[in-house]
Amino acid sequence: MDLFALYQSRIADALSALFPQLAETPDVLRRFVVEPPRDASHGDMSTNAAMVLAKPLKSNPRAIAEQLIEKIKEFDGVESAEIAGPGFINMRLSASVWQNVIAEINAAGTEYGRPKDAPAGKVNVEYVSTNPTGPVHIGHARGAVFGDALASLMAFSRCDITKEYYINDAGGQIDVLAKSALLRYREALGQDIGEIPKGLYPGKYLIPTGKKLADQFGDALLNMDEAEAVDKVKSIVVDSMMELIKADLAKLNVHHDYFFSEKQLHGEDGDIHKTLDWLREEGLVYQGTLEPPKGKTPEDWEDREQTLFKASDFGDDTDRALVKSDGSYTYFAADIAYHRNKFLRGFNEQIVVLGADHSGYIKRLKAAGKAVSDGKANVDVKICQLVNLLRNGEPAKMSKRAGTFVTLGDLVDEVGADVVRFIMLFRRNDAPIDFDFEVVTAQTRDNPVFYVQYAHARACSVFRNAKRDLPDLDISLDALQKADLSVLSDPAEIELIKMAAQFERVVASATEAHEPHRVAFYVHDLASAFHTFWTKGKERPELRFVNLDEQTITLSRLALVNAVRQVLANSLGILGVSAPDELS
Template sequence: MNLFKYFQSEVLNVVEEMTVAGKLPAGIDSTKIVTEPPREAAHGDVSTNAALVLAKQAGQKPRDLAERLAHQLKENAAVVAAEVAGPGFINLRLADAFWTARLTEILAEGTAYGDSDFGRAERVNVEYVSANPTGPMHIGHGRGAVVGDALASLLEKVGYQVVREYYINDAGAQVDKLAQAVYYRYREALGIGIGPDVFKDSYPGDYLKPIGQKLVEKYGREWVDAAPEAWLSVFRDFAIAEMMAVIREDLKALGVVFDVFSSERALVAEGGVDAALKALDTKGLVYEGVLEPPKGMVPEDWEPRPQTLFRSTDFGDDVDRPLRKSDGSWTYFASDIAYHLDKFRRGANTMINVWGADHAGYVKRMQAAVKALTDGKGDLDVKVCQLVNLFEAGAPVKMSKRAGTFITLREVVDEVGKDVVRFIMLTRKNDVTLDFDTEKVREQTRDNPVFYVQYAHARACSVLRHAGEAFPDIQLTPAALSGAALGRLTEPGELALIRKMADWPRQVETAARFHEPHRLAFYLYELAGEFHGQWNRGNEAADLRFLKPDDAELSAARLALVSGLATVIASGLEIFGVEPVEEMR
């Protein structure tokens, strides 16, 4: 249960009752009432601004109205105190029994705790990674991959029907360059010398060498003297398939999965671009025109040129955008328009794209296109992921493709483990740069959030294991533990921990609403902190230890708490795609 939503509806019920009783005017607007945790825990458990919002409409003083509302709210059995504070906030204090009931709920629901129907089974398409099939993934792709994957899981948890999608840019100039580079690797594999500058405009990486070798194994010398027109499509298709296999392996190592891989080439081949552009044209949004040079900077090879343009300025963009290149072929933007129309037609009114920082300039035009094509019915949110700076023990890792000192995502994942990479990628909001230190993330200290959260889960599991030794007859299943005498959980630290755990459903919903999975990393860190804190108090005072050999009843109640804690952490890590470990090694 999202207890804040519950009390929100309780507040609204009271408002409704008072309206019926004539104590409040009819037709009052209560939509601005919010019910949330007070900033200061000392103020209570639940706080609402209802009186402040309604005072003016009711023609009553905020504090007077607050007193009346508070009086009614006290009728709820869970409310032990309803105090008016400041200008007219109402702070509710809840009964211990209310909190222990939340623990029972957690034990009953398991990692499904925090699930909700917030999304109302609405369909959402989350597109992420979509790295060009021209090379292995780098650390920046990894961030997008994790953010997209976790966001998708988060949305599923709150009841959306989510499609995880990867768009393969397998059409256009980039993959032709790939074919070009692979052709030279093919010749090289046959022992034919290649010039020093052959990769100047394409892909010099060694990772294409095995592909050249495979082409030799498959075709021998067949293409050595053939014209480019002859080998281009063969080499291109082969190279794309090989590179996608590499990328899929990289993704697998990171634990990232997709429901759909969409091909740009296929979309073009089946006429999707022509259809989408025709649709735009029908709306009168396509025209032939000449763009001004970008304000304040004129590219060297600038020349005024008539182009086919999309009237994106009608939908909030800064300038109209070209749909066709000078050779008459479609631009990347044109096929992307078609792709987004395709996603919309496949049922996703809400689309979320996770992009790298270098694509930030495309957000407005893409949103403009979605608005135009769907008549405002489609919604596109773009999460732009800022750069990831790699460090090793505090020193920046210098990377240069030329010097061959390029660190791939795979290398980092193999070095520190997928769980570490995934968690760290979620410890910052997507739109700020993230420092990733391959040394620091393996430290076993409180500074390292991955360790700190994992350790809380492991420590909880450890306590449960020890319980089996101390109390051989005890049943440690959640179902059995929920039957414990939870009323014996009266220590402030224990109740504070349950309060934090009970906040999970609200945390999940808020993160989902803002499409911001990183919020959960902060929550999990705080939750882990509460648990470690209670553990440490047990170090000081033996009375506070979770296991008390001379008091089986109290121990069972505390074990229920420990089990619940492990459950909530596991529920969070599940969204992150991080395995909740049972012991640290």
């Protein structure tokens, strides 16, 4: 069990016993935290419970802490507790508490860190959703990795997850795509198409699609009116582009469970029409005018009476138009219908991963989610900031097989999926990333993915060395689970165990916040702690993992190494990064 959650539960029980009046406001007991202190010298755990409860109890924080600390000192495993500052309580735990963590990790294996119970409800994570007009470009790579890792994290936490891709196959860009493909179709039939006209997609990725159309239709399309030909090939071309997109995403080990077609939203029987009728019935739509927005006027703003959604009633800055002057629906009308569709499919939690240019969508999408679900659904919009490609600190130049942009496939082909995934997650999603090819491919500690994978490989090497040097010693998992862990009492050993023990807490908090980067930060810290301990073994022979003269301590240290190796592997698994046994 998560030690931090365990002691938080014990403190909550103690507070309930000390202050029965808290029964009237039980949510207060969920507001305080138990976490590692910022300064490790202050102890193993720290809580702000007394400070959080001061206002509800109408008391001085230190007065509350003085009562609470007497209860805490009675907890199993607590060696000491003291009050610090205005009312923080710092605790030190006995070595046996940490030693038991090793046994727990080795017993749980790949299940270590997962909660026992699955949370209620279904979660939809929608990510990538690039227009199906060509390969996935580098601008979408970060969102692809973030969304996939977030879904993996939540699945690890036993959430019922669906990974979804929204296919933008109903807009004018699809007509442009079809016309571009028809140009390549003519080329496949031997015609000289010359320079690609402006406004069409110039990428060579459409050449195979043109050949496919030539094989399927021969020269039949040449005799058709362009509009008829476009209508004839649109679905074929979109399918071809989706195959290309899926292939590029597969290079990153990104695979979706469900592909939603935007075409489903349009037409008389489409979701937008049905949603608009429903919004009118609920009184959430009215005819009115909008004030001109401050600053630059957006292209979709119209100074006229129009059909408006009461978005401001649900937290948005303004009400939103749903129907354009030509009678067609706005993009936001499609957004509302799509989120209602998700809700009707049972998704109360909807996570949407968007690019840096979509930060203005956050409030309106949240408003849409609340409106179409009567407040039962939560829409969490995650914005992924830009990725700057560099070589030795200078802007990177790469081949552009797409014609106008660098593709995800180009990036993965050069550095590998592991590097792309880890680096994209080794920073908050809302902060820009500098992706320097020289740094992320170097086998140095400055390269975070190498540093972490090397820790796992190094842990594996310990077992190879033990098997070589002590061939008669049983180092099976069963033997490790029977090792005497009480001998792991050196401060350096305890510090390493403490770091491994934080995994469950990190997983829980990262899942709740929808922030997979927390796992990347944590596993890097764990790798650092392991490398540090390895170095200490060189300086202090008594701390070496394999001691030829002390097989008891060797087996116990191997149990520790195996636990660290397991947590490294579980962390990397969440991130979708491999945990190699060896590095070349």
